[in-house]
Amino acid sequence: MDSSCILNENQGNVTFAKSECSDGMCCFTCVIPPKNEHIGFFRFLWKKGTGYPHVKLLVTSEGYKNELYDSCKFLDFTIFSDTTDARITMDLRCGIYKSRPVQCRGYPDEAGESVYQKISGPCIFNEYAASGDYKKLVYKRDWQAFYAIRDDIRALGHICPSVDTTCAREKILKTKDVHLATLTIHGEEFDYILIPIPKKTQNILYLSRKHQPVSTIRQAYREWQEKIEKNLQNHYGQDWEIRLKNAIEMEEKDACKRCDEDTAGNIEC
Numbered sequence: 001m002d003s004s005c006i007l008n009e010n011q012g013n014v015t016f017a018k019s020e021c022s023d024g025m026c027c028f029t030c031v032i033p034p035k036n037e038h039i040g041f042f043r044f045l046w047k048k049g050t051g052y053p054h055v056k057l058l059v060t061s062e063g064y065k066n067e068l069y070d071s072c073k074f075l076d077f078t079i080f081s082d083t084t085d086a087r088i089t090m091d092l093r094c095g096i097y098k099s100r101p102v103q104c105r106g107y108p109d110e111a112g113e114s115v116y117q118k119i120s121g122p123c124i125f126n127e128y129a130a131s132g133d134y135k136k137l138v139y140k141r142d143w144q145a146f147y148a149i150r151d152d153i154r155a156l157g158h159i160c161p162s163v164d165t166t167c168a169r170e171k172i173l174k175t176k177d178v179h180l181a182t183l184t185i186h187g188e189e190f191d192y193i194l195i196p197i198p199k200k201t202q203n204i205l206y207l208s209r210k211h212q213p214v215s216t217i218r219q220a221y222r223e224w225q226e227k228i229e230k231n232l233q234n235h236y237g238q239d240w241e242i243r244l245k246n247a248i249e250m251e252e253k254d255a256c257k258r259c260d261e262d263t264a265g266n267i268e269c
């Protein structure tokens with residue numbers, strides 16, 4: 001074995017680089033229309049990012065079909081791996097940051113279904129990192145997300161630029177909770193490496209007052225009322241208000257219970 005390929009037997013975690021928006025989740029789901037039409041004619045001229053088309057976003061939830069999203073053509077996906085320890089760091093960056101279109105610049109403070117209707121909401125990473133109670137209320141289901149990387153040495157070469165690709169692959173596979181899976185895409189089977197997307201928010205730096213983590217259902221509703229109400233109306237029709245009220249009450253009751261347990265019942269929550 002090449003000495004540069006010595007692997008630490010301790011399983012490390014995959015984390016995000018400590019930088020604003022290093023998870024890049026919205027570049028798979030929220031701001032890109034089909035075929036990258038938001039970029040206009042330049043989408044044919046500019047160099048594509050390192051993540052495209054090798055990395056996809058996989059969303060799973062119990063009882064539902066898996067969802068697979070393509071990234072924007074211009075997303076750079078980089079994995080940094082140090083040969084001396086078990087750490088692996090992911091960083092997702094816009095490859096055309098200075099020229100990115102208005103949808104991308106405005107998100108999530110101005111996210112809307114059309115140019116005429118702009119609704120700000122929590123961004124998709126912050127919804128992913130929110131509690132299961134929030135997701136069950138707003139999405140009617142809890143969901144997990146993974147980066148699915150094509151298990152192909154050439155594809156890995158694009159995203160792990162500074163290390164031996166075979167070593168990088170072995171190291172990624174030894175990392176906690178990473179696993180191999182075969183995914184069917186348009187009737188064809190492909191091998192992928194699945195990296196669970198970390199939910200820790202402290203590495204993601206926030207861009208504006210509105211772009212903040214979801215801490216509770218009450219806080220999220222206060223901050224992004226219009227967007228959340230719209231979701232609830234779609235899911236529950238006329239019952240949306242009662243569902244919201246019950247979910248807030250339940251979440252606050254659980255928080256108090258946890259607080260009482262932590263303090264052995266001595267301090268009032």
Ligand code: SF4
Pocket residue numbers: 020021022023024025026027107108123124125126204
């Ligand atoms: S933190 Fe939010 S806005 Fe930033 S890249 Fe992630 S999903 Fe997009």
Ligand code: SF4
Pocket residue numbers: 026027028031032072073074075076093094095096097100101104
């Ligand atoms: S143009 Fe940049 S910011 Fe916009 S979706 Fe593509 S990678 Fe993300």
